[in-house]
Amino acid sequence: MSLLACRNASFAYDGRKVLEDVSFEVAVGGYLCIVGENGAGKSTLMQGLLGLVKPVGGSVEVGAEARAGGIGYLPQQTAVQKDFPASVEEVVLSGQLRRCGLRPFFGRGDRREAEAKLRLVRMQDFRKKCFRDLSGGQQRRVLLARALCATRSLLLLDEPAAGLDPRMQDEMYQILNELNREQGMTIVMITHDVQSALRCARQILHLNGRQLFFGSVEEYSQSAAGRRFIDGGPFRVLSGAAAKEGGAKLC
Incomplete structure (x- = not known):
């Protein structure tokens, strides 16, 4: 199909x-x-x-x-993205914004989903780290986890x-x-x-x-x-x- x-x-x-x-x-x-x-x-x-x-x-x-x-999309990374002052968890959660609808906050299920995606890219131990403090390869994996949160397929x-x-x-x-x-x-x-x-x-x-x-x-x-x-x-x-x-x- x-x-x-x-x-x-x-x-x-x-x-x-x-x-x-x-x-x-x-x-x-x-x-x-x-x-x-x-x-x-x-x-x-x-x-x-x-x-x-x-x-x-x-x-x-x-x-x-x-x-x-x-659709999950991972674009080429820009200098602004590399210096983004947010936690790894916050970056990954932002991939779920489309599914949040009118809800003004992320729920427990959203956070479980973000943690599951971080495990898939082997970054679960960095959940509370600041995104801009990570290496380039680690940042790319976090952004991949964010893209995974935006898609099912x-x-x-x-x-x-x-x-x-x-x-x-x-x-x-x-x-x-x-x-x-x-x-x-x-x-x-x-x-x-x-x-x-x-x-x-x-x-x-x-x-x-x-x-x-x-x-x-x-x-x-x-x-x-x-x-x-x-x-x-x-x-x-x-x-x-x-x-x-x-x-x-x-x-």
Whole structure:
């Protein structure tokens, strides 16, 4: 069942098309990575998926489950966000504002939900810490917990591991893998880390002002677009056993 889909969608700014004829589907429980050079239209597409930019052609379709459960969004982090003077718990609770309705406060159930999401991202012991005192990787995980509080089924992520050191990147990708495989969370992620995308995702969407490729990871690794984009040459996706023997880190 499709949770999110584009049907020949095109987007424009000031009358100039910046992305055209994008078509793909993400099923419930899917994991799609969107790749491409800077300026390829990845962020424009993400804004379209969020409903912030309307397509000038084609359509963006959000399934009933995502509409009912909300969409969790983790944007690229800004300097203002990094210095936010609030506790970790307060930041995560703010992800539930949409569901609070007219209630002027967060209840006990809201706080239990926030604590549960912090456990999923391994930050439960930092609940009372000030957000701005955390490391960059810890802040990113707290913001991921906030996004989880806003959704029951669909996460949209814009470069969630950008700027993190290798260990923190590995931890972030492992957490995302657990959310997808163990919690059933559908993930759509923009990334420049193509090799991690190939290890973690199930589908790849490659953009360059238009759609160059959409399909499985295995198909992408053998496609002309994939071979050109990944380290400038061919890249072979290893099976689990072969990857472990070769020392590749799996998500």
